[in-house]
Amino acid sequence: MHKEGDEIHIDEQEASGGSKEGVVRWVLAGGLILAVLLMSIVWIIPAMTQGDIEEEATVSGEISSMEGGDSTDSIVGIDGEPGDGGEVTQEDGIEVIEN
Structure with missing residues (x-):
C-alpha cells in the first residue's frame, strides 16, 4: 500500500486479503475425478461378479x-388344441x- 497525494493505492493481494494460487480449482477437479472413479468402481465390480440369478434380472x-424352450409361464390352451378349452378364431x- 502506498499513498500518492491524497490517494491511497492498494494492490490486489492486499485488497482481497489473500493470494490467488488457483488451489480451489485443483481441489474441485481432483474431487470430480475421484467421484467419477469411485462411482465407476461401485458399478463395474458388482456387474462383473453377478451370478445366474442376478443375470436373469x-x-x-x-x-x-x-429362448430356452418349454416354459411354465405360458398360457394353457394358447394353441387351441382339442380338450384344452380354447378355440382360436x-x-x-x-x-x-x-375360453
Missing part, C-alpha cells in the same frame, strides 16, 4: 431365458382365443 438375461386378421 437383466434384459439380455430375460431374453436368453425365454380369426377376426380382422387377429387371432382371438375364446
